[in-house]
Amino acid sequence: MQRAPSSDTRVAAGIVALAAIALLIGGAFAGLVVEAMRDLSGAASAFDSYLLRVARFTLWQALLSTLLSVAPALFVARALSRHPQFFGRGFVLQLFAVPLALPAIVAALGVLALYGRAGYFAGLLGAIGGQNWPGIYGLSGILVAHVFFNLPLATRLFLEALQTVPANQWRLASQLGMGAAPAFRLIEWPALRAALPGVAGLVFMLCITSFTIVLTLGGGPRATTLEVAIYQALRFDFDPARAVTLTLLQIALTFVVVLALTRLGANMTGDANLPVAPRRYFSAGAAETVLNALVIGLALLFVAGPMAATLSAGLGADLGRLAGESAVRQATATSAVLSLLSALLSLALSLSLVMARRALALTRRTGRRTLLEHLADTGAGFVLVVPPIVIGAGWFLLLRSVSDVFAIAPVMVVVVNAVMAMPFAIRAIRPAYDAASERHERLCAQLGISGWNRLRLVDWPSRRPLATGFAFAMALSLGDLGVIALFGSDSVQTLPYLLLARMGSYRTEDAAGLALLLGLVCLALVLTADWLGRREKS
Numbered sequence: 001m002q003r004a005p006s007s008d009t010r011v012a013a014g015i016v017a018l019a020a021i022a023l024l025i026g027g028a029f030a031g032l033v034v035e036a037m038r039d040l041s042g043a044a045s046a047f048d049s050y051l052l053r054v055a056r057f058t059l060w061q062a063l064l065s066t067l068l069s070v071a072p073a074l075f076v077a078r079a080l081s082r083h084p085q086f087f088g089r090g091f092v093l094q095l096f097a098v099p100l101a102l103p104a105i106v107a108a109l110g111v112l113a114l115y116g117r118a119g120y121f122a123g124l125l126g127a128i129g130g131q132n133w134p135g136i137y138g139l140s141g142i143l144v145a146h147v148f149f150n151l152p153l154a155t156r157l158f159l160e161a162l163q164t165v166p167a168n169q170w171r172l173a174s175q176l177g178m179g180a181a182p183a184f185r186l187i188e189w190p191a192l193r194a195a196l197p198g199v200a201g202l203v204f205m206l207c208i209t210s211f212t213i214v215l216t217l218g219g220g221p222r223a224t225t226l227e228v229a230i231y232q233a234l235r236f237d238f239d240p241a242r243a244v245t246l247t248l249l250q251i252a253l254t255f256v257v258v259l260a261l262t263r264l265g266a267n268m269t270g271d272a273n274l275p276v277a278p279r280r281y282f283s284a285g286a287a288e289t290v291l292n293a294l295v296i297g298l299a300l301l302f303v304a305g306p307m308a309a310t311l312s313a314g315l316g317a318d319l320g321r322l323a324g325e326s327a328v329r330q331a332t333a334t335s336a337v338l339s340l341l342s343a344l345l346s347l348a349l350s351l352s353l354v355m356a357r358r359a360l361a362l363t364r365r366t367g368r369r370t371l372l373e374h375l376a377d378t379g380a381g382f383v384l385v386v387p388p389i390v391i392g393a394g395w396f397l398l399l400r401s402v403s404d405v406f407a408i409a410p411v412m413v414v415v416v417n418a419v420m421a422m423p424f425a426i427r428a429i430r431p432a433y434d435a436a437s438e439r440h441e442r443l444c445a446q447l448g449i450s451g452w453n454r455l456r457l458v459d460w461p462s463r464r465p466l467a468t469g470f471a472f473a474m475a476l477s478l479g480d481l482g483v484i485a486l487f488g489s490d491s492v493q494t495l496p497y498l499l500l501a502r503m504g505s506y507r508t509e510d511a512a513g514l515a516l517l518l519g520l521v522c523l524a525l526v527l528t529a530d531w532l533g534r535r536e537k538s
Contacts, residue, residue, distance in 0.1 A: 014356020014376045017349040024419055028394025035397040036244045058225040062207035065146035070154050070200045076299045077158035079292035096152035101526030103479025104212035105496050106519040110306030111145050113313040137219025145213045148306055150203045161195035180288050201261045209387045212481045226250040227389045247393050258385050314516025317509045331498040338413050343474035345418035350425035354433050383419050388482035391416050396486055409487035417477035425469035432465035471529035475522045
């Protein structure tokens with residue numbers, strides 16, 4: 001006999017986690033509402049030509065970034081799919097996973113090191129243009145950085161879609177002697193077309209909520225998105241009324257995009273695990289092989305370029321001097337402590353929701369889920385509608401009249417980053433927890449094992465998924481710039497914040513060294529999480 005939901009400590013833990021998420025998001029909205037009520041005329045007057053220009057640019061750059069990322073990804077994924085056994089395919093897929101691990105500010109510095117005014121390609125680009133290369137700031141820089149991040153992601157998602165094609169279809173195509181064009185039209189394109197809306201919507205969502213890339217590569221007011229405009233309104237102009245208007249518009253846009261993604265069935269957190277060599281019954285001709293090799297090679301060079309430039313520029317910096325600077329050591333320690341606390345909090349909240357959802361599902365007496373079970377299943381997804389900069393802006397406005405907002409920077413960074421990492425942590429934890437519950441649930445009920453004893457004896461031994469979620473959450477928190485950009489100060493600096501400050505003061509060598517350090521640490525964490533996830537699946 002199953003115990004009632006109200007008596008299960010797992011349900012109570014889930015309610016506490018949901019209350020924490022509601023408090024974080026609700027507090028941000030309260031700050032926006034209070035500020036709007038305080039200055040209604042100012043909020044109304046913020047709807048001007050500047051707001052329309054920023055909103056138009058936000059949508060325009062997201063649309064172009066999506067087009068430039070998704071269209072080539074179709075061809076790259078098809079090329080990789082047509083040659084499942086070629087030497088180096090596994091390396092290409094692993095390299096395409098690296099941008100997912102890099103902090104956005106590290107990738108931005110890599111783009112500048114390659115295409116900037118003093119970048120490695122500046123001379124070549126200046127010779128092609130017949131004048132001195134002006135750099136890549138503005139829309140062009142934003143697009144290059146967005147494609148660097150999203151082309152590999154879209155390629156992997158399309159490749160995953162192609163691998164869902166049944167093997168018997170490829171066997172039949174081979175027996176019929178079907179050429180490349182008919183095979184694409186009859187076999188590959190239906191799978192790609194089914195995945196296309198979800199992939200394009202996901203990339204559009206990532207681009208419309210892009211903050212760090214636009215902040216570092218925008219280059220001025222002509223290339224400003226809503227999130228960057230919110231940051232500028234609070235930190236530089238201190239125009240709360242305009243910040244409220246911009247924030248509400250950003251929330252409306254992200255809500256519409258997330259709603260559309262949900263209806264399209266898009267995977268909001270992505271998946272980095274792909275088979276390396278699925279069995280196929282179709283071979284490509286010589287001309288198609290050359291063309292596919294060219295497509296894969298160009299994509300490989302485009303993705304590897306900024307990473308190689310970051311590594312080269314970082315190694316050229318005076319790393320010994322940087323390691324000896326007190327500011328660098330303090331920022332490193334601050335980043336380590338805050339990311340550790342954020343990962344622990346994210347893990348606790350995620351595990352609470354996973355446990356509560358499972359407990360409620362076991363006690364369900366009808367086919368329909370209760371509201372509490374639905375919230376436990378989707379509660380972490382609410383944070384996808386409200387970007388970190390929006391939550392930070394709401395709490396900034398709420399607390400500015402009652403306390404020193406810069407003094408509470410550590411708390412805000414830990415809590416916001418923890419909640420933002422929850423969808424990824426839940427994705428790592430939930431399958432293993434549900435499988436373990438399926439094996440041990442009846443025995444736990446018969447022996448009366450619950451609460452702390454169940455966590456210690458039954459749930460904790462399956463700790464590799466917990467380590468995976470912890471590593472992902474720590475990497476995301478370590479590289480985040482959204483919240484600390486609002487609440488950071490000279491007394492509270494993280495590595496991304498210090499890196500942005502060095503870039504702003506044109507200390508490019510120092511910035512390159514810090515980017516190398518930050519990128520290597522985040523990459524190591526994500527690769528560790530990926531390795532743990534693969535071991536758990538095997």
